[in-house]
């Protein structure tokens with residue numbers, strides 16, 4: 001199997017669509033409406049998404065009609081491969097979904113409404129390939145009305161990263177922090193309860209000891225960290241990934257998503273001193289065969305937050 005990170009992010013879309021907490025999403029819609037109705041509302045509405053990958057959240061927010069009619073969307077990711085993919089993929093997605101797309105420059109794409117979308121809508125998209133902290137330090141534009149970090153905060157050193165991240169949001173603006181991993185991974189059916197438990201525990205430990213930061217219990221820890229930062233939690237709730245066969249296959253490209261999750265396990269634990277490499281190989285082999293037979297169920301516990309800054 002060829003492992004492509006952009007394809008993994010594409011395959012993750014349908015899993016995330018189901019997982020995103022719909023109460024927190026409803027609170028986001030209400031907050032955007034309130035920000036737009038305020039006398040000091042900024043026009044266009046400014047969104048900054050950090051760790052944005054290939055831009056699938058922008059596509060989702062357009063599909064779900066969450067964004068106001070005039071939006072400026074800055075998409076920041078450190079991986080050049082992701083930004084290069086977004087540059088090709090976003091205009092293609094736009095055209096397939098009733099928008100017209102114009103590539104203004106390498107860093108700037110403009111979507112405007114055509115037949116199937118209300119006529120006044122337009123989205124100006126800025127693609128930024130940068131480490132988030134370099135982006136913050138060199139940040140020359142106005143802070144956003146909305147900051148988004150989706151499946152990203154659990155990769156950062158917390159809580160110390162939060163104050164710089166909040167500098168990207170204007171006063172009374174909001175932040176939507178979604179898919180924050182929260183310490184529970186489950187595969188069914190069992191390989192052996194003891195081996196499953198060992199592999200899951202060691203995998204979580206690798207998240208806690210990454211050189212660049214990361215915490216396998218980011219979800220629960222965010223409650224305290226956000227409080228310490230003096231921001232208001234408007235809504236919070238679980239956003240678990242639940243991937244299971246439907247009939248004799250998986251939905252969309254979710255079999256590939258599952259293979260990629262196993263690839264994360266293989267690369268993280270391949271040379272782990274606390275795990276026999278033959279045992280890991282046998283575990284991976286059985287899990288891969290379970291995907292092929294459409295038997296494997298995978299659950300990861302995560303949390304979403306909506307915050308007023």
Ligand SMILES: C[S@@+](CC[C@H](N)C(=O)[O-])C[C@H]1O[C@@H](n2cnc3c(N)ncnc32)[C@H](O)[C@@H]1O
Nearest residue numbers: 009051052053056077078079130131132150151
């Ligand atoms: C798990 S992926 C999520 C991507 C996207 N939010 C999604 O869900 O499709 C995490 C993303 O964060 C990016 N990333 C990791 N560390 C970063 C950093 N320090 N600054 C900016 N982006 C970073 C990676 O390149 C990757 O695209």
